[in-house]
Amino acid sequence: MPMYVVGHKIPDSDSICGAIALAYLKNQIGEPAVATRLGEVSPETAFILERFGFEAPELKLSYAGEEVYIVDHSELTQAPDDIAEATIVGIVDHHKLGDLTTSTPLECWIRPVGCSNTVIKMMYDFHGVDIPKEIAGIMMCAILSDTVIFKSPTCTTADIRCVEDLAKIADVDDFEALGMEMFNVKSAVAGTPIRDLVMRDFKDFNMNGNLVGIGQLEVVDLTVFDDIKAELEADIATLKEEGKRHTVMLLLTDIMKEGSELLVVSDDVAVVERAYGKQTENGRVWLDGVLSRKKQVVPPLQEAFA
Amino acid sequence: MPMYVVGHKIPDSDSICGAIALAYLKNQIGEPAVATRLGEVSPETAFILERFGFEAPELKLSYAGEEVYIVDHSELTQAPDDIAEATIVGIVDHHKLGDLTTSTPLECWIRPVGCSNTVIKMMYDFHGVDIPKEIAGIMMCAILSDTVIFKSPTCTTADIRCVEDLAKIADVDDFEALGMEMFNVKSAVAGTPIRDLVMRDFKDFNMNGNLVGIGQLEVVDLTVFDDIKAELEADIATLKEEGKRHTVMLLLTDIMKEGSELLVVSDDVAVVERAYGKQTENGRVWLDGVLSRKKQVVPPLQEAFA
Numbered sequence: 001m002p003m004y005v006v007g008h009k010i011p012d013s014d015s016i017c018g019a020i021a022l023a024y025l026k027n028q029i030g031e032p033a034v035a036t037r038l039g040e041v042s043p044e045t046a047f048i049l050e051r052f053g054f055e056a057p058e059l060k061l062s063y064a065g066e067e068v069y070i071v072d073h074s075e076l077t078q079a080p081d082d083i084a085e086a087t088i089v090g091i092v093d094h095h096k097l098g099d100l101t102t103s104t105p106l107e108c109w110i111r112p113v114g115c116s117n118t119v120i121k122m123m124y125d126f127h128g129v130d131i132p133k134e135i136a137g138i139m140m141c142a143i144l145s146d147t148v149i150f151k152s153p154t155c156t157t158a159d160i161r162c163v164e165d166l167a168k169i170a171d172v173d174d175f176e177a178l179g180m181e182m183f184n185v186k187s188a189v190a191g192t193p194i195r196d197l198v199m200r201d202f203k204d205f206n207m208n209g210n211l212v213g214i215g216q217l218e219v220v221d222l223t224v225f226d227d228i229k230a231e232l233e234a235d236i237a238t239l240k241e242e243g244k245r246h247t248v249m250l251l252l253t254d255i256m257k258e259g260s261e262l263l264v265v266s267d268d269v270a271v272v273e274r275a276y277g278k279q280t281e282n283g284r285v286w287l288d289g290v291l292s293r294k295k296q297v298v299p300p301l302q303e304a305f306a
Numbered sequence: 307m308p309m310y311v312v313g314h315k316i317p318d319s320d321s322i323c324g325a326i327a328l329a330y331l332k333n334q335i336g337e338p339a340v341a342t343r344l345g346e347v348s349p350e351t352a353f354i355l356e357r358f359g360f361e362a363p364e365l366k367l368s369y370a371g372e373e374v375y376i377v378d379h380s381e382l383t384q385a386p387d388d389i390a391e392a393t394i395v396g397i398v399d400h401h402k403l404g405d406l407t408t409s410t411p412l413e414c415w416i417r418p419v420g421c422s423n424t425v426i427k428m429m430y431d432f433h434g435v436d437i438p439k440e441i442a443g444i445m446m447c448a449i450l451s452d453t454v455i456f457k458s459p460t461c462t463t464a465d466i467r468c469v470e471d472l473a474k475i476a477d478v479d480d481f482e483a484l485g486m487e488m489f490n491v492k493s494a495v496a497g498t499p500i501r502d503l504v505m506r507d508f509k510d511f512n513m514n515g516n517l518v519g520i521g522q523l524e525v526v527d528l529t530v531f532d533d534i535k536a537e538l539e540a541d542i543a544t545l546k547e548e549g550k551r552h553t554v555m556l557l558l559t560d561i562m563k564e565g566s567e568l569l570v571v572s573d574d575v576a577v578v579e580r581a582y583g584k585q586t587e588n589g590r591v592w593l594d595g596v597l598s599r600k601k602q603v604v605p606p607l608q609e610a611f612a
Contacts, residue, residue, distance in 0.1 A: 091414075295411070
C-alpha cells in the first residue's frame with residue numbers, strides 16, 4: 001500500500017507542487033507514494049502545472065486506515081477530516097507547529113524558511129536523489145509564489161539559493177519574469193465568483209479555542225478589487241456565520257506596493273486592532289509592509305487571543 | 307541572549323548528551339546556545355559525562371521570555387512548566403508527535419530512529435561541522451543507551467551506522483563493552499531510595515485526557531529487584547494518587563532476556579490488559595520481547611485509551 005502525500009485544504013501551489021515533488025522523491029528511495037489533493041487547484045497552480053506538463057494530483061478526501069505524509073502545515077483544521085483514523089508517517093512544513101499529534105514516531109522536516117518546497121529540496125539533497133527538470137520547475141514556482149518573488153519577510157537566503165539551483169535544473173533563464181507572469185495570472189480576479197475568490201487561499205486556525213479564518217489574495221494592483229470590495233466584505237460576514245467562526249479576515253495584498261488591506265468581521269474587533277496596533281475603519285485597515293499571513297498576521301493575532 | 311537547549315523532565319542520557327551536543331553545534335554555526343537540564347542526572351548519565359570529561363549542564367527550570375530548543379520529546383507534560391511563555395525555536399526528537407505547539411515558525415528535526423543523538427549527528431553533517439572527540443563519545447553512549455546496544459526494536463540502521471562513525475571519532479575500540487559497562491552502572495539499584503528508582507526514567511503522557519505515568523528500569527538481570535519489588539509497587543500506587551494519574555506503570559526491563567515485567571496500578575486495569583493482550587496477576591505481567599516504551603508500550607496503550 002502506498003503512502004499518500006497531501007497538502008492542506010484549499011491547496012495552494014506549495015501544497016500541490018510539494019505533494020508531487022515529495023511523492024516522486026519517496027518513490028525514488030523505494031517508498032511507494034501517491035500525490036493527492038484536498039481541493040480544487042487555483043488558477044496560479046493550474047498555470048504552473050500546465051507550464052511544466054503535469055496533471056493535478058488525484059482529489060482524495062478520505063484517508064482512514066492509510067499512511068499519510070503531510071505537506072505544508074501541521075494543523076488539524078487544515079488536514080483531512082478523518083486524519084485521526086490515518087497514520088501520519090511524516091510532515092514537511094515551514095509554519096508554526098500546529099496541533100496535529102501522532103501515536104507513533106514519524107519524520108518531521110520543518111524549517112523556518114519561506115516555502116515547503118525549499119525543505120523538500122533539502123530532502124532530495126539528503127537522499128542524494130536528482131530532481132527531474134519538470135519537478136524542479138514546479139518546485140521553483142512554488143517558492144516564488146510563497147516568497148512573493150523574494151519580497152516576503154518570510155523569504156530566507158535558503159529560499160533564494162534554492163530557486164537559483166532549481167532554475168538551473170529546470171533550464172529557466174529568467175525566473176523573475178516567470179514569477180511575474182504567475183502573479184499576473186493570480187491577479188485576474190474579474191469574472192470569478194466572489195466565494196471562490198474568498199476561498200482561494202483561505203485557512204482556519206484554532207486560536208485559544210476560537211475559530212479564526214484568514215484568507216489572502218495577492219495581486220499586482222489593488223484596484224482590481226475596487227468594484228467588488230463590498231461583495232467580498234458581505235461574503236466574509238456570511239462565511240463567519242456559516243462556520244461559527246469568531247473572526248474572518250481577508251488580506252488584499254498588493255505585491256508591488258508591498259502591503260495589505262485587511263478586511264475584517266469579528267465578534268470582537270478590538271482583538272484584531274490590538275494585534276496590529278491599528279484602528280479599523282468600517283472593518284478595513286491598511287497594513288503597510290504586511291505581505292505574509294504566516295509571519296506578520298497570524299502570530300500577533302495568536303498573541304492577542306492568548 | 308543565547309537560546310537554551312534542554313531535554314525532557316527527569317532527563318535521561320539522550321536528553322543530557324543531546325543538549326550538550328546540540329548546544330555545541332549551534333555555537334559553531336554562530337547561534338549562541340547554552341545546554342541546560344530539567345532535573346538530576348541519572349547514575350548512567352553521570353558515568354557517561356565523567357568518562358568523557360563533561361560537567362552536567364546547568365539546572366534551569368524556568369524559561370519564560372527565553373528562546374528554547376527542545377531535545378528528545380514534543381510533549382507539554384515533559385517540557386518546562388512555563389514553556390508557554392517561552393519561544394520554541396526548534397525540536398530535535400525521535401518520538402511520536404506530541405502536543406507542543408508554537409505561535410511562530412521553527413525547525414523540527416524529528417526522525418523515526420532510535421535516539422535523538424542520531425538525529426543530532428545528521429544536523430552536524432548537514433551543517434558540515436566536525437564533532438569533537440569527547441562530544442562524539444557522549445553522543446555514542448546516548449545512542450547505545452536508547453537502543454539497548456542495538457537490541458531495541460526502535461534501533462535502525464541509521465543508529466548503528468551513527469554509533470560506528472562516532473566510535474571512530476571518539477577513538478573507542480569496543481563500543482559494545484562500553485555499552486555493557488554503562489548498563490551495569492544502570493543495574494546497580496541496591497541502596498537507592500525507592501522513589502528515586504521509580505522516577506529515574508519516568509514520563510507522563512496525556513492519553514485521551516487521562517494522565518498516564520510510565521517508568522522504566524533497564525537492568526542486566528531482573529533478580530536485582532527481588533527484594534524491593536513490593537516497595538516499588540507500593541510507591542507507584544502512591545505516585546498515582548499524588549499526581550491524580552489514571553494509571554502508573556513501571557517496566558522492569560531485562561536487557562539480556564529481552565523482555566519486561568510490567569508493574570501496574572490503574573483506575574481501569576482492563577485498558578492496560580486490552581492494550582497488551584495479556585491478563586495481569588496482582589498488578590504484574592511479563593511482556594516477552596518488550597524493550598521499548600516508545601515503540602512497544604506507549605502506542606498500544608494510546609490506542610486502548612482512544
